[in-house]
Amino acid sequence: MNISNMLPIGRFYILELFMRILIYITTIISSFLLGAHFFRGGSYGLFLIAITISFMFFIKKRWSLLIISTTHIFAIFEWIKTAFHICKIYSAIGIPSTRAVVIILGVAIFSLISFLFLQTKLIKDLYPKTEKTFLIIITGLITSTLIQFATTKVSYPILLLERFYPTLGYFEIFILSIYSMFIVEKMLDSNQTQKYRRLIWRIFTTVFFLQLILGLLGYSIFLMTGKLHLPIPTLIIAGPLYRFQLSFMIYLFLASLIISGSAWCSHLCYFGSIDDFIATKGQSRGKKIKHFWKIRVSILVFVTVFSLLLHFLKASTFVALISASIWAIISFFIIFYFSRKTGVMIHCTMFCPIGFLAVTLGKISPFRLKISQSCNSCMACTKVCRYGALSKEDIIGKKVNLNCTLCGDCISFCKHNSLEYHFLNFSPKLSREIFIVIVVILHTSFLAIGRI
Numbered sequence: 001m002n003i004s005n006m007l008p009i010g011r012f013y014i015l016e017l018f019m020r021i022l023i024y025i026t027t028i029i030s031s032f033l034l035g036a037h038f039f040r041g042g043s044y045g046l047f048l049i050a051i052t053i054s055f056m057f058f059i060k061k062r063w064s065l066l067i068i069s070t071t072h073i074f075a076i077f078e079w080i081k082t083a084f085h086i087c088k089i090y091s092a093i094g095i096p097s098t099r100a101v102v103i104i105l106g107v108a109i110f111s112l113i114s115f116l117f118l119q120t121k122l123i124k125d126l127y128p129k130t131e132k133t134f135l136i137i138i139t140g141l142i143t144s145t146l147i148q149f150a151t152t153k154v155s156y157p158i159l160l161l162e163r164f165y166p167t168l169g170y171f172e173i174f175i176l177s178i179y180s181m182f183i184v185e186k187m188l189d190s191n192q193t194q195k196y197r198r199l200i201w202r203i204f205t206t207v208f209f210l211q212l213i214l215g216l217l218g219y220s221i222f223l224m225t226g227k228l229h230l231p232i233p234t235l236i237i238a239g240p241l242y243r244f245q246l247s248f249m250i251y252l253f254l255a256s257l258i259i260s261g262s263a264w265c266s267h268l269c270y271f272g273s274i275d276d277f278i279a280t281k282g283q284s285r286g287k288k289i290k291h292f293w294k295i296r297v298s299i300l301v302f303v304t305v306f307s308l309l310l311h312f313l314k315a316s317t318f319v320a321l322i323s324a325s326i327w328a329i330i331s332f333f334i335i336f337y338f339s340r341k342t343g344v345m346i347h348c349t350m351f352c353p354i355g356f357l358a359v360t361l362g363k364i365s366p367f368r369l370k371i372s373q374s375c376n377s378c379m380a381c382t383k384v385c386r387y388g389a390l391s392k393e394d395i396i397g398k399k400v401n402l403n404c405t406l407c408g409d410c411i412s413f414c415k416h417n418s419l420e421y422h423f424l425n426f427s428p429k430l431s432r433e434i435f436i437v438i439v440v441i442l443h444t445s446f447l448a449i450g451r452i
Contacts, residue, residue: 019122026114027068028054033107034075037082045161045170052174063136063181065118065127072115079108132188135437139184143441144177147448158449160211163221172448180444187436194409197267198276200440204447205273230324232331233271233354234303241307242320252446257358260438261365264358265348266387266407267439268446272355275335275345279386282343292349292388292403296356303353345386349403359402367435368422369406371398375418381410406435 035050053071056064083104090097117123151158151169162169186196212231215223236249256264265272310320331347338346348355375398382390389404411419411432420428421435 016122020126023114023117023120023123024057026110026117027057027072030072030075030111030114034071034078034111037078043167043170044165045167045172048168048171049174052171056178060127061136061185062124062127062129062133063140063185065124066137067140067178069115069118072111072118075111076108076115079104079111083108132185135188135433136181136185139437139440140177140181142437143180143444144173146441146445147173147176150445150449160222176444176448180440183444184437184440187440188433190412193436194412197407197409198273200443201267201273202277204268204443205270207447208270230321230328231270232324232328233269233352234327234331235324236354237357238303238307238324241304242310242315244311252449253354253358256442257362258364260362260406260435260442261367262359262362262405263367263407263435263439263442264362264405265355266405267443269348269354271331271352272345272348275339275347276386278335279339279343279345282340283383295350296353299351300353300356343386344388348405349388359405366424367406367431369400369404369408369410370420370422371395371400372418372420373398374416375414376416378415380413380415381419384409384413408432408435 031050031054035047038044038046038050050071053068056068083101086100086104087097090100147159151162157163157166157169159169159172161172183196183200187193208231211222236247236253240247240250253264256268260267266276306323309315310323331351334347334351371394375395377392377395379392379395382392382395386409387403387405387407389401390410391401394401406421408421411421421432422428423431423434426434
């Protein structure tokens, strides 16, 4: 090959590389100028967001580019607003404002140029657009909006970083939104759904109990209200019955049922993650759990009656605490012995009254997992189901039983694509995508506001 013929290509590559470096430098400068502006104004949360934006240039995803571009648009309007503000202040005190306004408008123009650079094909080719991009962006937007909305409904700083310093809550919302976008992209890939479902579930459980431990060590800032409550799912219903007063967790639980059905038990419950982890140490044989309906109803009735008795007998907090502690010990015994032995999440599918409410009341949600007629009863799905929802009888009858929590693990193991999500009149593919988006939004929101 003639070396001279390669020179134009080499020159073009060098020019392209130079332009990309130039665009990256302008992006950094624009972001840092915006960050300095917020830092000077004492908005440290917005300062951290602006600085973080510049490093998102390295995330080669179209949603990352959209976030950077949107930030530049915001920066342009922020500089223009600042210019008018300075002009108004200087005019009020009789000081010429022309120089200051020109400088600030110059920064706004610089941000505009940086934004236009980001819209060139040279940059967009580095950030390929996929069919998932829209769902990813929607996930991030709804997550940030939902968490922000939650912060306006309480009188105390519900976000952890906000407790350490005002305005840092904005940064926490931003980071959690990016996290939700990253997670939903992974979970939309059917080959990675099961892996990331368990990963984010365990992340939530770890964060939840880590805050509890720090609270027990005396750092009350990590507790929701500065008061200690036993983190047992049963207390979500038992506590309000004993106190005759609704709790924050009741609202979270009911919201999850309406929006995502029984997914509470496979994506959001901080106790269920432990049961799942232990159950995976055993081998599920897909046997049908006998009398599970009678057992679950009996336990729910017992918890309800016992909690009401404590209330009407005016039992002390100490007695209620001892009762809850005994229940917790029994719960852990069931998890570490029976769940491990059977490979089925016995605590969640038999013993937990909240789990029973989730799979029954969760039917108000239109999400369903169904077995299609293409099923040839190979029973591959029964071995992966830790909820006992796919016994031999269920497969033959082509109907998932009541214990299903919509975890979706069975879908990945079905070679015939006979297990599908259904939501209203949408296709199984779109139903699955909508479900994943919803549970990721709920997971991230719970991660932000769900603490003791």
